[in-house]
Structures are given as C-alpha cells and as structure tokens.
Amino acid sequence: xxxxxxxLPVQRxxxxxxxxxxxxxxxxxPVTIFFNDDELASxxxxxxxxxxxxxxxxxxxxxxxxxxxxxxxxxxxKDDVVWVYSSRPQKLPPNFAGRRFITSGxxxxxxxxxxxxxxxxxxxxxxxxxxxxxxPHLMKEFLHKSRLFxxxxxxxxxxxxxxxxxxxxxxxxxxxxxxxxxxxxxxLKGIKMSxxxxxxxxxxxxxxxxxxxRSGVPIVISKSAPTDLAVKLADEIGITLVGFARGSRMxxxxxxxxxxxRARTKGKAKG
Amino acid sequence: xxxxxxxLPVQRxxxxxxxxxxxxxxxxxPVTIFFNDDELASxxxxxxxxxxxxxxxxxxxxxxxxxxxxxxxxxxxKDDVVWVYSSRPQKLPPNFAGRRFITSGxxxxxxxxxxxxxxxxxxxxxxxxxxxxxxPHLMKEFLHKSRLFxxxxxxxxxxxxxxxxxxxxxxxxxxxxxxxxxxxxxxLKGIKMSxxxxxxxxxxxxxxxxxxxRSGVPIVISKSAPTDLAVKLADEIGITLVGFARGSRMxxxxxxxxxxxRARTKGKAKG
Numbered sequence: 001x002x003x004x005x006x007x008l009p010v011q012r013x014x015x016x017x018x019x020x021x022x023x024x025x026x027x028x029x030p031v032t033i034f035f036n037d038d039e040l041a042s043x044x045x046x047x048x049x050x051x052x053x054x055x056x057x058x059x060x061x062x063x064x065x066x067x068x069x070x071x072x073x074x075x076x077x078k079d080d081v082v083w084v085y086s087s088r089p090q091k092l093p094p095n096f097a098g099r100r101f102i103t104s105g106x107x108x109x110x111x112x113x114x115x116x117x118x119x120x121x122x123x124x125x126x127x128x129x130x131x132x133x134x135x136p137h138l139m140k141e142f143l144h145k146s147r148l149f150x151x152x153x154x155x156x157x158x159x160x161x162x163x164x165x166x167x168x169x170x171x172x173x174x175x176x177x178x179x180x181x182x183x184x185x186x187x188l189k190g191i192k193m194s195x196x197x198x199x200x201x202x203x204x205x206x207x208x209x210x211x212x213x214r215s216g217v218p219i220v221i222s223k224s225a226p227t228d229l230a231v232k233l234a235d236e237i238g239i240t241l242v243g244f245a246r247g248s249r250m251x252x253x254x255x256x257x258x259x260x261x262r263a264r265t266k267g268k269a270k271g
Numbered sequence: 272x273x274x275x276x277x278x279l280p281v282q283r284x285x286x287x288x289x290x291x292x293x294x295x296x297x298x299x300x301p302v303t304i305f306f307n308d309d310e311l312a313s314x315x316x317x318x319x320x321x322x323x324x325x326x327x328x329x330x331x332x333x334x335x336x337x338x339x340x341x342x343x344x345x346x347x348x349k350d351d352v353v354w355v356y357s358s359r360p361q362k363l364p365p366n367f368a369g370r371r372f373i374t375s376g377x378x379x380x381x382x383x384x385x386x387x388x389x390x391x392x393x394x395x396x397x398x399x400x401x402x403x404x405x406x407p408h409l410m411k412e413f414l415h416k417s418r419l420f421x422x423x424x425x426x427x428x429x430x431x432x433x434x435x436x437x438x439x440x441x442x443x444x445x446x447x448x449x450x451x452x453x454x455x456x457x458x459l460k461g462i463k464m465s466x467x468x469x470x471x472x473x474x475x476x477x478x479x480x481x482x483x484x485r486s487g488v489p490i491v492i493s494k495s496a497p498t499d500l501a502v503k504l505a506d507e508i509g510i511t512l513v514g515f516a517r518g519s520r521m522x523x524x525x526x527x528x529x530x531x532x533r534a535r536t537k538g539k540a541k542g
Contacts, residue, residue, distance in 0.1 A: 011522070013520065023522060133287075154498060206299055256282045
C-alpha cells in the first residue's frame with residue numbers, strides 16, 4: 001500500500017532561530033479513473049486506497065449503487081490509474097465525454113447538474129436518532145484516528161460511524177475524496193451505509209450533501225462550517241446537518257429532531 | 272454588492288443545554304462565467320466580487336494577461352452570471368468545450384495538463400527578499416481582515432501584499448476562488464502582481480502554485496500545509512513557499528534564500 005505522506009527538507013524559522021530539518025508532507029498525485037475503459041475523471045488526491053476512491057467516486061456519480069454492480073477493480077499503484085468495471089455493459093452518459101480534471105475539494109461535474117436545481121429526489125427516510133452526548137465521543141475517536149492530518153496538517157478525514165463507533169475511516173488531501181474513499185470501502189466490503197452517521201473534518205458544501213444523500217446516511221457531523229446551500233439541501237432531503245462539533249458544543253442546522261438532548265426530550269423518551 | 276453571508280436558524284447544543292438562535296452562514300452559489308459568449312466554467316463560490324472572480328479565473332486559465340486584454344466585464348448579480356469580453360477576438364481552446372462544473376477548492380481543468388507534467392516554463396526571476404520578522408506582521412493583518420471567516424467559519428481568504436502591507440484582499444468559500452478574486456482585482460485595477468507576496472489561508476496544492484506562477488508572485492505564505500507536489504513545483508519554478516506561518520514560526524519549503532533571518536544573514540547583508 002502506498003503511503004499518503006513523504007519527507008521533504010524544510011527550513012524551520014522561529015523568531016530569529018533558523019534550522020534545517022526534514023518535515024512530513026502530504027502526497028498529492030493526479031489519479032485517473034476509468035469506468036469500463038472510458039475515462040471517467042482525473043483527480044488530484046492522496047495516492048492511497050485508490051480502489052476505494054474509484055468505487056466511491058463512481059458511486060457519487062451514480063454509476064454504481066452496490067457491490068453487485070461491480071465486476072472488478074484494477075489498481076495501477078505505480079502510475080496512479082484505476083479501472084472500474086461494472087457487472088453489466090454500461091457506457092458513460094454523453095456529458096462525461098472529454099478529459100475532466102477534478103481535484104481535491106473539487107466539484108463532481110454532473111452531480112451539480114442534478115442538485116443546484118434541487119432536482120434531487122432522495123428524501124432520507126431514516127428514523128435514526130442520536131444522543132447529543134455521543135457526538136463528542138465520536139469526534140474524539142475521529143480526531144484520534146486522523147493520522148495523516150496530525151503528521152502533515154494537510155489532509156481531510158471522513159468516517160462512517162454507528163452511534164457508538166467508527167466503522168470505516170479514511171483520509172485524503174481533498175474533503176470529497178476522503179468521503180469517496182469511505183463510501184467506496186463500504187461498497188466493496190458490503191458495509192451498510194444507510195441509517196448510519198458520517199463524520200467529516202471538512203466544510204460541508206452542497207456537493208458533500210449530494211454525496212451523502214446518495215448513500216442514505218441521515219446524519220452528517222463536521223467540526224467545520226456548512227454553506228447556506230448545503231443547509232438548504234439538507235433541509236429538503238431531510239438530512240441532519242451538525243456543524244462546529246467541538247467538545248460538547250455543536251450547531252444543528254437541519255432535521256434537528258434526530259439529535260436528542262435532555263432539554264429536548266424532557267417529557268418524551270428518556271434522554 | 273451582494274453579501275457573502277446570510278443568517279439561518281440553528282439549534283445550538285452545549286452539553287445538555289439547547290437553544291434556538293440565528294447563525295451567520297457563508298453563502299454558496301453556482302456562478303457561470305462566459306468568455307466571449309462561450310461558456311468557460313461554472314463554479315460553486317461565494318457570490319461576491321464576481322467581476323474579480325471571472326477575470327481572475329480567465330487569467331488563471333491563461334486567457335487574459337492584463338487589463339489591456341479585457342474589453343468589458345458584465346455581471347448579472349441576480350442570476351450569478353458573468354461575461355468577460357476580450358479586446359481581440361478569441362475563442363476558447365477546443366478542450367474547453369462542454370459545460371465544466373468546477374467548484375470551491377476545485378481543479379481548474381487545463382491548468383493541470385500544463386503542470387502535473389511539469390511542462391510549465393514560468394521560472395520566477397524576482398530578486399525579492401523578505402525579513403522573516405515581517406511574516407507574523409503580515410499574517411496578523413491578514414487574519415484581522417478575514418471577516419467572512421471570522422463570522423461564518425466557512426471561508427478562505429487571500430491577499431496580495433508588499434513587504435509591509437496588504438494591497439488587495441478577498442474571501443471565498445473556495446481556496447482557489449479567493450485567490451482568483453485577488454488576481455482579478457489586480458488585473459482590473461492595474462495593480463502589479465509580480466515581485467509581490469501572496470498570503471492565503473488555505474492549503475497549498477499544485478494548482479495554487481500554478482496560479483501563482485502565472486502571476487509572477489515569488490513568495491507564497493500560508494498558515495496551512497503544502498502538498499509534496501506543490502513543493503516540487505515551487506522548487507522548479509523558483510517560488511518561495513512558506514507554510515505553517517503561525518506567530519513567529521514558519522516552515523520554508525523552497526527557494527529559502529528569499530526569507531532572511533539574522534542567523535542566515537550573519538556576515539552577509541544586514542538582517
């Protein structure tokens with residue numbers, strides 16, 4: 001497995017002090033994904049778990065839904081190329097034509113066509129609720145796991161969680177690719193996504209919401225901020241969007257009934 | 272001028288305390304840029320200073336170099352559409368064809384074709400040097416100016432600086448668009464970019480480096496981390512890349528001769 005980081009010489013300055021040393025820096029590589037031998041996308045990302053990335057990206061683009069849709073995945077770790085083959089013959093929609101360069105933290109082409117017109121019909125039906133007091137526990141475990149970020153300061157993390165534990169975790173220089181890797185692993189390993197929780201280190205923009213909507217995940221938790229468009233989409237789709245989750249504090253922007261506090265549940269179910 | 276933020280209802284949870292209030296959230300909108308009536312790109316960004324954004328984006332894509340190349344810019348603030356018209360008749364290269372959706376923090380299509388193959392021949396010739404002790408001053412002023420970030424927590428900032436002052440400043444939900452807005456304002460106002468300093472809140476990836484290389488800016492300072500590919504490009508192009516600029520500390524990853532400390536200049540030019 002390729003490592004997501006490397007060591008580079010650096011001059012560290014502190015006030016008037018100056019020293020030469022080696023520092024750990026996050027890797028960034030152009031990765032090309034083929035879908036049934038059609039070029040799907042080229043992304044700038046961390047060259048690690050490229051099979052998960054390619055499958056998660058194909059999932060986010062609506063090309064595959066589960067493991068049964070995938071015949072095989074081939075990874076060329078040396079040249080950073082991945083081939084995803086679907087079970088049934090399937091060509092890319094005509095708008096996929098042409099080499100599209102897409103990078104870390106980047107938009108995912110057609111996804112946006114579906115959504116910024118709010119044409120998305122993926123209303124979340126999950127009845128999942130989560131005690132607010134679970135959020136700091138999940139965030140603590142999440143931050144503890146974020147190794148790439150801790151050593152390089154240049155990566156985003158994402159995790160699929162149950163109410164109590166992290167089930168799948170990954171990292172990438174891009175917010176989007178970290179989430180794609182998590183969903184891709186879930187698909188390849190047959191791990192259920194619907195009714196579970198996504199934790200992300202990154203800001204929640206509209207495209208992240210669309211990705212999450214496809215997965216059936218009803219709760220998204222971030223230590224960062226959302227955009228207004230992400231909140232609007234979350235509200236329409238019925239996804240619970242939790243931002244600024246820091247310590248025992250958090251902001252709930254949509255579908256707040258899923259987050260239980262003693263104050264809120266007084267007189268209802270026990271908190 | 273459209274504001275970059277809006278107010279939304281939010282449920283704030285702190286431990287078992289729960290309150291409903293209004294929170295300031297950063298705006299995200301799909302903005303479409305036309306170049307001589309050809310559709311150049313659609314980006315998810317903060318709908319503010321769209322003329323700067325469109326001109327900066329056109330500059331980053333190599334379509335315009337300075338104010339003389341631009342005949343006029345028309346902004347439709349209501350539908351978030353911008354038209355850039357060049358002074359001379361100019362069609363988009365064939366690979367620009369098709370609607371390319373590009374979002375916050377996103378790759379800029381053809382730019383990458385030029386660079387990840389390191390075909391970029393933009394060696395920086397600037398002799399600019401900067402006292403290390405100036406960096407914390409610039410960063411302090413930079414952070415002070417970052418209003419959108421401070422109120423919403425969801426935006427990136429970028430600034431063009433001299434050794435002592437911020438000359439042009441802007442913000443956007445995307446790292447890339449914040450820089451595009453800064454360069455776009457410079458071009459429209461005829462502010463010299465070469466030989467100056469770019470400060471950014473965001474991580475420095477390869478594409479940011481390419482953008483900076485086009486501008487002739489020889490020093491980039493970020494409070495965040497760089498990627499290894501960005502360091503490699505900076506080294507090849509001769510750009511001084513300063514990361515993790517926090518307080519009086521910083522890491523210099525390339526062309527370190529431009530950053531002067533007393534320790535380094537002992538016996539040479541006076542620090």
